[in-house]
Amino acid sequence: MTPNPAIEAHGLGKSFAAVAAVDGIDLLVPAGSVFALLGPNGAGKTTMVRLLATLLRPDRGHAEIFGHDLVRQATAVRSMIGLTGQYAAVDESLSADENLRIFGRLLGLSRRAAAARSTELLEQFDLTAAARRPARTFSGGMRRRLDLAATLITLPPLIFLDEPTTGLDPRTRQSMWSTVRELVAGGATILLTTQYLEEADALADRIAVIDHGSVVATGTATELKDSLGGQVLRVELGDATRLAAAVAVAERLTGTTARISPEGAALAVAVPDAEAAMAVLLEYRRTGIPLRGFGMDRPDLNEVFFALTNRSSTKGAA
Structure with a gap:
């Protein structure tokens, strides 16, 4: 028999007043995988997690967790x-050890078992040296590790990580990524929400891009990149004051929206082929827009995310 998927949702929806925070989402998450919900702030990622974690009751649709109905079998879920x-879900006035022991007792462990599990988790998450310190003295990265340790006291088969690395430094983020990989290697299923494209690319077996409460695309990172078709022309300008003119030329000749670098001196635009890219470059030369460099390569998740959410926003505004 084929095992039940970790998550199966059909037409799941939740509205607040007149706003549909989650608008008819279908989701299939295989057991033993990492599935990422990728989207901008306000896209509906956290509401979706709260629905699947039984913290909110859906207004419409149906979902199952390992074959158990989300609403009718909520206790089992x-x-x-x-x-x-x-x-942070921990008590900041208590130490890391005290927090973990309390969570263990609340989850049904004996006093001795809760103490032993706390010791194991503190070591696993490199918190042993801070075990007796109040959680309020912890850095952001330490708090995130303590939160995750509390989640893993009973080693649940399905773990929801709602933007677990937001605000963390690169070293701590890499450490969290390693922990996620270890959990999946041990048999867990992870549903991860994130705004970080590189995080979804590095960790997820499959990705659902969410915008305005709806799934606008689903697939592996490679499938999503390939969905744009063609390649991306990247241009670095020799004169940043000509950026608006360069963007206008690229968008007029390609019919797609250009993405501007944060520094404002470079842009990227999807092109179907080398001939289309050459047309843009020749027009830059004809109109006197100076370039420091240019190149072509495959789209990355940044281009995919920008293109998909831009289409979704345009559609919603129409």
């Missing part, structure tokens, strides 16, 4: 999941 949210 809760026994199979762990949730690390965007904000």
Whole structure:
């Protein structure tokens, strides 16, 4: 028999007043995988997690967790999941060890078992040296590790990580990525929400891009990149004051929206082939727009994300 998927949702929806925070989402997450919900702030990622974690009741649609109905069998669902949210769930006045022991006792462990599990998790997440310190003295990265440790006291088969690395430094983020990989290698399923494109690219077996409460694309990172078709022309300008003119030329000749670098001196635009890229470059030379360099390569998740959410926003505004 084929095992039940970790998550199966059909037409799941949740509205607040007149706003549909989650608007008819379908989702299939195989057991033993990492599935990323990728989208901008306000896209509906956290609401989706709260629905699947039984913290909110859906207004419409149906979902199952390992074959258990999300609404009718909510107690059974809760026994199979762990949730690390965007904000610390620990008591900041208590030490790391005290927090983990309390969580263990609340989850049904004996006093001795809770103490032993706390010791294991503190070592696993490199918190042993800070075990007796109040959580309020912890750095952001330490708090995130303590939150995740609390989630893993009973090793649930499905773990929700809601933007787990937001605000962390690169070294701590890499450490969290290693932990996620270890959990999946041990048999867990991870549903990860993130705004970081490189995070989804590095960790996820499959990605759902969400915008305005709806899934606008689903696939592996490679499939999503290939969905744009063609290649991307990247141009570095010799004169940043000509950026607006360079963008106008690129968008007029390609019919696609250009993405501007944060520094404002470079742009990237999707092109179907080398001939289209050459047309843009020749027009830059004809109109006197100086270039420091240019190149072509495959789209990355930045281009995919920008293109998909831009289309979604345009569609919603129409």
